[in-house]
Amino acid sequence: MEVTTNPIFEDFSIAFRSKSNWQLKKAYWLFSVMNRRWLVAIGKFFTKLGFALKLPIKGIIKNTIYDQFCGGETIEDSQDTINELSKYNIGTILDYSVEGASTEKGFEATTKEILRTIERAANDDALPFCVFKATGIAVNKVFEKKQKGDKLTEKEQKSYDDSVARIDSICKAAYEGNVKLFVDAEESWLQGAVDEIAYNMMRKYNKETATVYITYQMYRADMLDQLKQGHALAKKEGFYLGAKLVRGAYMEKEAERAEEMGYPNPIQISKEATDLDYNTALVYCIQNLNEIYFCSGTHNQYSNFFLTALMEENNIAPNDDRVWSAQLYGMSDNISFNLASKGYNVAKYVPYGPVKAVMPYLFRRAEENTAVAGQSSREFTMIKEEMARRKQAKKA
Structure with missing residues (x-):
């Protein structure tokens, strides 16, 4: 199917009406900073230094980059963001973005918080999805060893079994609360172990819907085949395949x-190859809806x-619950708000957590915006054009 234009994303009055x-103006300033890689690096250094020296910088961070990309410090603090997005028919995906748990106690605390997001989202159309990272509640080295097929020690086996139990409790809560649940992506040396558990969860909880x-990172050369294999497995065993398609997040790593380890790079040979597989995956999912x-x-x-063109061609209603789009909070509002205004199912990933604890997430957002070709420039340009449009409208 030939598709060459995307005019629906050019209405910035809709994109920024919230x-x-x-x-x-604040977003304009922030993206102008993120447009300069050296300023991002300096800002990251001084932020880390400020927290290390216990300087009073929390307020500055909270009112700038945190406010742009996060919903609040707690689920309750995020309610205004949930309400604001819901007003424009955009769902919220509460994403507990505190990282670094490495003990059983830490894993349990993270699991409880994820369960709280599911409890909050249960039967609420404003929160159609929840999300978790399996490695946020498990020992990564154990998963890596499991994926390689190495024999686990007794201690490692208990750690693995405990992790599976935590994941099952999360999936069961989502099932009972009628909440869709994303299992976020991992690095390739962990993804297989996570997928094995996730497929088992789908066998249990994806019978009726x-x-x-599972998250499929299409910048991996093998991922389109894995999507098709997952679909074949689901069809054979009688469960629905839940698939979140992304391009990917760990390319440099x-x-x-x-x-370093002397094996073939699993990443696609070019961005064009990634784009082709991503769009082919969209076609495949629509054809097997x-x-x-x-x-x-x-x-x-x-x-x-x-x-959207695929859906129209195949007579699929914009609000068909089998098809969703999602973007990160604070970015690509021209996509999210314009799709939602035309009746498509859209949700925003809304990270939350204490300011200091979510700094690793915020640093990645800033670095990704400078690394992804033109991302900060696009955001900056769109905001600039909308500011100019409002100024002109005021004069008229």
Whole structure:
């Protein structure tokens, strides 16, 4: 199918209608900073230093980068963000973005918080999905060893079994609360172990509809085949495949590890190859919508428009619950708000957690915006154009 334009994302008056003039100016300043890699590096250094020296910088961070990309410090603090997005028919995916748990006590605390997000989302249309990272509640080295097929020690086996039990409790809560649940992506040396558990969860909880969704990172050369294999397995065993399609998040790390350890880099040879597989995956999911529920998690404008064209061509209603789009809070509002305004199912990933604890997440957002070709520039340009449009409208 030939698709060459994406005009639905060019209406910035819709994209930024939830933003006041002051909020737009603040976002304009923030993305102008993130447009400069050296400023991001300096900001990261001084932020870490400020926290280490216990300087009073929390307020500055909270009112700038934190406010742009996070919903609040707690689920309750995020309610205003949930309400604001819901007003424009955009769902919220509460993402507990505190990282670094490495003990059983820490894993249990994280699990309890994830269960709280599911309890909050249960039977609330404003929160259609919840999300968790399996490695946030498990020992990574154990998962890595499990994936390689190495024999686990008695202690490691208990750790693994405890992790599976935690994951099962999360999936069961989502099933009972009628909440869709994303199992977030991992590095390739962990993803297989996580997928094995996730498929078992789908066998248990995806009989009537898709509750559990596996994440497929299409920047991996083998992932389109894995999507098809997952679908074949689901069809054979009688459960629905839940699939979240993304491009990916660990490209540099994957390449460095492959070179260091002497195995083929699992990442696609080019961005074009990734884009082709991503869009082919969209076609595949649409063609097999009777067995696949999926979410297109991307900031790529072409892929988002391509999906709307596919749905129209196949007579799939914009609000069909089997098809969703998702973007990160604070980014690509021209995609999210314009899709939602036309009746498509859209949700925003809304991270939350204490300011200091979510700094690793925020650093990644800033670095990714400078690394992804033109991302900060696009955000900056769109905000600039909307500010100019409002100024002109005021004069008229």
